Amino acid sequence: MAIQEKLTSSDINGVKRPMGEATTFPTIAYTDPEIFRAEVDRIFLKSWVPVGRWDRFKNSGDFITLKIGDEPLLVVKDEAGKIRAYSNVCRHRASPVEVGKQGNSTSFTCPYHRWSFDLDGKLRAASFMESPTWAEYKDNCKLPEFRVEEWNGFVFVNFDKEAAPLAPQLTKLTEHLEPFRMHEWVEFPLEWAQDWKVPVNWKAALENFSEAYHHIGPHATTAEPFLPAKMARYYDCGNDAAAYFHMPTFDGNPVTELIAPSHVPEHLQNFYGVFNIYPLLNALWAPGFIVPTWIYPISETETSLSFSIAVSPEAMALPDFKEQMQNVADVLKSILLEDVDVFLGLNSAYTSRFYEPGRLSYQELPVNVLQRFVLRHLGL
Numbered sequence: 122m123a124i125q126e127k128l129t130s131s132d133i134n135g136v137k138r139p140m141g142e143a144t145t146f147p148t149i150a151y152t153d154p155e156i157f158r159a160e161v162d163r164i165f166l167k168s169w170v171p172v173g174r175w176d177r178f179k180n181s182g183d184f185i186t187l188k189i190g191d192e193p194l195l196v197v198k199d200e201a202g203k204i205r206a207y208s209n210v211c212r213h214r215a216s217p218v219e220v221g222k223q224g225n226s227t228s229f230t231c232p233y234h235r236w237s238f239d240l241d242g243k244l245r246a247a248s249f250m251e252s253p254t255w256a257e258y259k260d261n262c263k264l265p266e267f268r269v270e271e272w273n274g275f276v277f278v279n280f281d282k283e284a285a286p287l288a289p290q291l292t293k294l295t296e297h298l299e300p301f302r303m304h305e306w307v308e309f310p311l312e313w314a315q316d317w318k319v320p321v322n323w324k325a326a327l328e329n330f331s332e333a334y335h336h337i338g339p340h341a342t343t344a345e346p347f348l349p350a351k352m353a354r355y356y357d358c359g360n361d362a363a364a365y366f367h368m369p370t371f372d373g374n375p376v377t378e379l380i381a382p383s384h385v386p387e388h389l390q391n392f393y394g395v396f397n398i399y400p401l402l403n404a405l406w407a408p409g410f411i412v413p414t415w416i417y418p419i420s421e422t423e424t425s426l427s428f429s430i431a432v433s434p435e436a437m438a439l440p441d442f443k444e445q446m447q448n449v450a451d452v453l454k455s456i457l458l459e460d461v462d463v464f465l466g467l468n469s470a471y472t473s474r475f476y477e478p479g480r481l482s483y484q485e486l487p488v489n490v491l492q493r494f495v496l497r498h499l500g501l
């Protein structure tokens with residue numbers, strides 16, 4: 122069945138109505154394997170997807186591997202200091218070339234028959250391949266390479282050679298975040314929050330982190346008292362590339378002592394917020410730190426989530442920095458576990474035949490922007 126028959130014109134028109142009348146996706150959008158397949162092909166292979174922060178690639182040879190949809194990817198800083206992204210599939214018989222999750226290496230050797238590749242993706246050496254045409258074959262043998270763009274310290278990859286550059290699509294958000302100088306902020310992965318496999322579609326995971334409306338529900342005693350839903354203000358970016366919202370704190374004071382760096386103007390010192398860069402980047406931002414959610418879709422009903430805290434160099438110099446980070450992590454832990462309960466609930470209810478798309482609050486603008494982004498890429 123074509124996806125046009127699964128997402129009906131009434132479903133599509135509902136999403137496209139102005140906020141105040143817009144409705145959400147039907148549950149099939151969160152459970153159907155064919156829709157997920159189409160999203161992999163038309164969204165994840167055509168859009169700018171986040172692969173890490175800049176400081177995962179400080180030195181030449183620093184690399185990470187990951188999978189976007191079903192595409193194995195190897196991202197590395199080359200000898201000239203440029204971050205480059207390759208297909209992590211050996212040019213010999215298609216084994217993964219690099220099997221480590223991250224590390225530093227001067228070349229990559231496939232574990233199967235030990236063909237090795239330089240940091241520029243070219244085949245360096247292979248055993249037992251002598252033949253009259255080998256030299257010419259070898260000279261042209263290279264891992265497929267993809268485009269890389271860095272924005273505010275986030276490294277993005279795009280598999281599509283024709284895709285429009287990312288930064289020009291984010292001008293409003295870039296201007297807005299400029300005073301924070303996030304490109305300098307250094308990331309600390311939260312050890313206990315890596316590769317959580319949650320039993321929901323990637324859109325449900327991203328949507329959950331895209332609004333403060335649910336603070337009054339699962340976070341009523343954790344986030345809501347200091348970041349109340351009623352004070353949140355939502356903004357689009359004039360297109361469907363990004364959306365963000367602000368959450369001033371209840372009493373105007375920062376939530377933690379990890380205070381904003383001195384270069385952040387005073388009127389922004391108590392501003393918390395969240396920004397999304399579609400389809401996959403979500404980040405909570407506070408005056409002195411950000412919490413990126415690394416979202417990687419596994420299947421139509423499973424998503425990998427990892428969390429980290431990136432902080433300003435000034436915050437790192439605080440005498441009680443470690444203690445402050447622990448405080449932030451403790452608060453985050455209780456909130457994120459409440460979100461996991463939300464995912465378990467959605468998973469048990471998305472199977473219903475009787476749900477009809479519900480109306481969205483003005484507080485769910487970033488949810489609506491995501492759904493419009495998805496429809497546009499699916500050609501609906």
Ligand code: FES
Nearest residue numbers: 211213214231234
């Ligand atoms: S598959 Fe990589 S060397 Fe054979």
Ligand SMILES: [Fe+2]
Nearest residue numbers: 329335340460
């Ligand atoms: Fe939440």
